[in-house]
Amino acid sequence: MIVEISLGDTFSLKDKRQIVKSIIERLKNRYNISIAEVDRQDDIRRTVIGMACVSTTSEHVNRQLDHVLSFMEKDGRFTVENVEKEML
Structure with missing residues (x-):
């Protein structure tokens, strides 16, 4: 799954990286997924x-990714803008 997010009131790359690192660690620990920032690293x-x-099973993967997306949407520090899911 690819998720594009808008960080709203960040004023520096340092602020952005702190939020993104927190998101990644929380999701990795909570849902046991592989996760990384993959694009727009220099966009504030x-x-x-x-x-x-x-x-x-694809059902388990789909359910897990739905939980991840729901968790992200409830975070409050950012807005989910675009989501692309691909099941193989």
Whole structure:
């Protein structure tokens, strides 16, 4: 899954990186997914986060990614702008 987010009131790359690092660590620990910032690293107010989940059933992967997305939407420090899911 690829998620583009808008960080709103960040005024420096340092602020942005602090928020993005926190998001990534929280999701990694809570949902046991592979996750990284994959695009727009130098854009102060936007970023793209990519994540992957592996399971024996596509239903479990879809459910897990839905939980991740719901958790992100409730965070409050940013707004989810665009989501792309791909199931293999």
